[in-house]
Amino acid sequence: MRAVISLLVLLYSMCGAQTQSTQTEVQTESQSTGAAAAAVTTQLDVSAELRELRDMVVELKTTVVELRVTLTFTQNELQNTKSLLYTMGAENNAQNLQLEAQETELAVMKERLVASETKVDALERENAVQHTDLAIMKTEVENLKMENAAQEAELTAVKTEVMNLIKANAAQEIRLSASETEVENLKMETAAQEAELTAVKTRLAATETEVVNLEKEITEQPKVAFSAALGSGYIESGNTELNLVFTRIITNVGQAYSSTTGFFTAPVRGVYYFRFTVLDNLSTRYIKISMYRNGEQIMWLDEYDTDGKATYLSSGVTLQLEVGDVVNMRLPAGYRLFDNFNNHSTFSGFLLFPL
Structure with a gap:
């Protein structure tokens, strides 16, 4: 310019x-x-x-x-x-x-520009490092390619296996569907069984309660049982009826039987069972026995012996007794009984349950 x-x-x-x-x-x-x-x-x-x-x-x-x-x-x-x-x-x-x-x-x-040149120098140094890293990465990429090739082969095998598994899974789904149906049926059966089990548990609880009550009753109720033998030798009635006293005590729980009087006295109101067995060993004779409750005849038995061997009479009866009722055995007039240490002639009884 x-x-x-x-x-x-x-x-x-x-x-x-x-x-x-x-x-x-x-x-x-x-x-x-x-x-x-x-x-x-x-x-x-x-x-x-x-x-x-x-x-x-x-x-x-x-x-x-x-x-x-x-x-x-x-x-x-x-x-x-x-x-x-x-x-x-x-x-x-x-x-x-x-x-x-x-x-x-x-x-x-x-x-x-100076700052840029400084940056360029730094970038060149960094670039050199990156070249080194790039060489390493290229090596790694080659290794990865080889690994990838191996993985692709393995993936092909896995795909084949997956297809087989899919087929197997389809079959399993069919079986699973059948199993689910069966499970539903089992659930319904289980529900019914649970309901039945609940009812059984309820009955069981009631039964257990009843058992406890029965055990309590059994524990608390009186225990009465006796057995006594007539004694040794012959017992004859003569011209009058004879009250039999079974003097040899075998069992006498509750002490309701008296070996002195031959009477059983009911300690509680309830149902009792009585049984007797008597023996006579002479031929061509009658053997007779009777049972009384409160002086009233309850049972009368007899048997005629013709073979000359020992003859037994045996029987039992269940009686409902009130407190204080008495039971005893009597030998009619003109008859006899026999007993020894073998206890052929016995009188027994026990409480079945109180009322």
Whole structure:
């Protein structure tokens, strides 16, 4: 820009000098023409000289007109050049300011360039490390490719196995569906069994309660049982009925039987069982026995012996007795019984349950 401005100033100066030189040459030529005319007048043919001079003047006039036109054009161009130079000076100042800003920005960019170069160095070092890592990764990738090939082969085998498993699973689902149906049936059966079990448990609880009550009753109820033998030798009634006293005590729980009187006295209200067995060993005779409750005959038995061997009479009875009721055995008049240490003739009884 500065070079352009200098060129324009030089051009302007040259145009001004050219204009002044042209005017001086015109004046000088005019003076020379006058002197020459005077000299020619005096020395040469005036007419010829004048014609030449007139032609020269015409040419000079034409030249002067052209020079004036050129000067006018040059002055206009010079004015335009001055305006252009002024505009270019203003632009130059703006460009100088812009240049200073660009220089400042260039300094900043230089600093950034230095920082970038530092970063580039770091990146190059990092890149070198990454190249090393990349080489390692390539090796690993190759290994992975080989592993992948092996895995693909294994996957193919697994897929085949999975297909087989799917087929097996389909069969198992069919069996499972049948099993689920069976399970549902079993659940219903189990529910019914649980209901039945609940009922059984309820009955069992009631039974256990009843058993406990029975055990309590059995534990708390009186225990009555006796057995007694008639004694040794013959027992004869004579002309009157004889109350039999079984004197040899075998068992007498509760002490309800008296070996002195031969009477059994009921200690509690209840149901009792009584049994007797008697013996006579003479032939061609009757053997007879009777049982009484509170003086009233309950049972009467007899048997006729014809074979000459020992004859037994035996029987039993269940009686409901009140407290204090008595039971005893009697031998009718004119009959006899026999007993010894073998206890052939006995009288027994026990409480079945109280009432």
